[in-house]
Amino acid sequence: MSPTPAVAIPETTRDLEAYKLKTYRCEWQLLHGAVDQYGNNFEAYESSSFPTREDAETARDKSATKNIYNGMWVPNNAPHGYCETQIxxxxVPLASSSAAPSGEAEPVAKALDDIAAERQRQISAEGWTVEHDDEHDQGEMALAAACYAYEATRTEHQRSLDDGFAPPMWPWAERWWKPTTRRRDLVKAGALIVAEIERLDRATKG
Incomplete structure (x- = not known):
């Protein structure tokens, strides 16, 4: 099965239900394929699709073994020759989609889309449900957002000096402090701000 042409990997998968202009479906494809001895000309002979990269990685861990010498994942059912596993x-375009946003709207739509997807990930993967968020009524989520936003202003050198330690104003246990890239940190900050706004709206209605 030939894979759908890939695009640049974003920081997170998109939550299409949160975005009204649904022009595509986002997938993470786990591909088992053949390559030459130099790792070129990847040609998939088996492909599976998943809604998140985490799901694809879980499936990969069950179906492939990591080569300790070059770090490549080799499918357990490799039929012959040189084989490799990729994610x-x-x-994937939707047949019934409406017109895609054009021109200057696209970067904005993608940024908002990624924030919506991160918000959904926080709920489904981290377990930060509405009930959980309502317990943090002292501005913790806004403070956590500020921490991630501030982290995004720092240089790579400054970030490396922290050695993974959370900033002093981080409101939760240090194991929940997970900075990555500057853009990803801003996406997390945006999602936390959305969570705090939603909490405030529920508190006002209550």
Whole structure:
């Protein structure tokens, strides 16, 4: 099965239910394929699709073994020759989609889309449900957002000096402090701000 042409991998998969202009479905494809001895000309002979990269990685861990010499994942059912396992992000067009946002709207839509997806990930993967968020009524989520936003202003050198330690104003246990890239940190900050706004709205209605 030939894989759908891949695009650049974003920081997170998109939550299409949160975005009204649904022009594509996002997938993480786990591909088992053949390569030459130099790792070129990847040609998939088996492909599976998953809604998140985490799901694809879980499936990969069950179906492939990591080569300790070159770090490549080799499928356990490799039929012959040189084989490799890859995970690719793809956007599959929807047949019934409406017109895609054009021009200057696209970067904005992608940024908002990624924030919506991160908000959904926080709920489904981290377990930060509405009930959980309502317990943090002292501005913790806004403070956590500020920490991630501030982290995104720092240089790579400054970030490396922290050695993974959370900033002093981080409101939760240090194991929940997970900075990565500057853009990803801003996406997390945006999602936490959304969570705090939603909490405030529920408190006002209550």
């Amino acid at each position: 690719r992000y793809v956007e």
